[in-house]
Amino acid sequence: MKAIADVVHTIRRTQLAVPCFRIEPSTRWPSLGLRELWEYRELLYFLTLRDIKVRYKQTVLGAIWVIIQPLFMMLVFSLFFGKLAHVPSDGVPYPVFSFCALLPWQLFAQSLTESSNSLVGNQNLITKVYFPRLVVPISAVLGGLVDFAISFVMLLALMIFYGIVPGWQILAVPALVLLAVMVALAVGLWLSALNVQYRDVRYTINFLVQFWLFATPVAYPSSIVPERWRVLYGLNPMVGVVDGFRWALLGKPESPGLPLLTSVIVVLLLLAGGLYYFRRLEQQFADIV
């Protein structure tokens, strides 16, 4: 029986078109290779799963760490910015106001850090097996989504506690999450590829993330930024994401309109550039990592 199955299998295999790979020197204008990426979607799934499973192994608190980080940041922000510095919060209780922004921020910051270090962290794979390298930073970004989902439940609990009921806008949350992930990926593609060549990037990331936090309306509302700086400020795509989150969950600001649109445009440009840059450097990753 087994022999017959084998034969049938062989026949079926020979009937399938055998793909042909051409191996050629590096090109200046590589294709984006998105179709191949799609063929490797299962690898994406398994790598993401690995990162999630491994992340909190051998920790005492385990997945509780996911909640602790934004929770403590929220407490610190509420104490220093809310209570002591009296930063305005658009009429929303400050803890909810800041926590609502911390969620997309954490998602972004974590995804960015992870994806920027992902290629260097997976160099054993890169030098030993072929697969579309894009899988690595993308899976690093996706890993952050689980943490986000857990803290999102926390946020809902906090909103119930303060008696805040979101409107229909809450339906926009998935799109906003996608946008946050895309910002992280867009920047992560640039940095991860750069990191392969220049290890300085690793040390720059923490600094960059901290700086970026203050350039994003997490601890304060974007309304306190002077009107004439708004356009420049809006070029930071996280402004649109965070404002969008507050709009979707808290109804403030009234409409995320312009900054959100700017975000989308900036992200698409960054992402296209990042993809291209990544693909171009990808050809040498195995030699220089």
Place this chain on the structure above:
Amino acid sequence: MSNITIRCEGLSKRYRIGATYERYKALRDVITDAATAPFRRIRGAARNGHGNSNGHQAPAAQAAIDNSYIWALDDVSFEIPTGDLVGIVGRNGAGKSTLLRILSRITKPTRGRAEVHGRVGSLLEVGTGFHPELTGRENVYLNGAILGMRKSEISRKFDEIVSFAEVEKFIDTPVKRYSTGMYMRLAFGVAAHMETEVLIVDEVLAVGDAQFQKKCFQRMSEIGRHGRTILFVSHNMSALRGICKQALVIDRGKLIAQGEVNHTIDQYLAQIGDDGQDESVETPTFTVASVEIRSESSPVVKTFDPVRISVKFIPKTDIVEPGLFVSILTMESRRLASLDFRDFATAAPVKAGEVCEQGFTIESFPLLPGFYQLEIHLRNGRELFELVPHAYQFEVAETQVYGGRKLDDWFGRVGLKARAWGSSLSTDYTD
């Protein structure tokens, strides 16, 4: 469908020398480079005179480039028909792995092109991507996906992989608790059950024990019978002879022979015997002029032959008591035996620049046919041994040691001079 699966045309790969020391740059270096670049260009132009109008690099600059790069692979062209099992042999650093890395699409060639018809599965390292914290089951799926298998394919093969690896009981235990053997079997098992049209295997099997190796070679020839093409690097010549149809020989980045496996391997072995041993090698206090191992009763070294090892060296300073220390290693660098000159004799002092020769005669050479290397240390008189940084490969030729059959790894490395006895014998082959 064409019946050529792999076609390479002029495949070349250039690496920067020293890449192992400074593989990645720090941004600082790039900035300093950029800052000094204009000055360098001016100085360069002044030195080379004015004429650089055609844009070609001046000979001096070209020579500098040639010196700081090496061609790990140099203009390699060949074709492999569908369904062939091909062994690739060559010394360490000859470019075998570079070739496999290019064909696996891990790295790009600098020049030339190749065409591969069919999906390629490559096994350049056992257990790539295995994560110690994950269970055997999780690792099988992860590793399978990394090697390019579909989830459904892994599920279908899962039981087969697990029974190949003999880890049924531990499949839900984190692999960090596995023994090395279990780990290796599971890792090889995943790769060995890929259904790609082409399988590329680097010398990964050398790490396991003999039983594991046997199992892997069996599995490979099984795969080969199903019409799939296999490229296979190994130092295990008898295994190659056993399972491959043809062989490629690569030396210093060039393809120097391709053809029927036994013939090609013989040619390769003869060539190894001829050169390499005469090149002089430097240590801090010695120049080693030659290292030789030869049989005193036949042109090639055979098991149980009287064998003579001799080393010629020239000290750079006066040495009170120069001493030779010879070890015989397997190709996997396992030490099999060593001899220390001092245990046998006391050498007279030598002056700097004086040629000195020392050696050993082994009455009956005990090693079975196969490949070995000599490791040489020299005592510089201050009680210190200096390693001669060169592995002197040699072969114990294929002969009928005990009787008719060819001995594989199953028999170990050492030949025993023995005869069988029994209460009643009809024939005694030893006579």
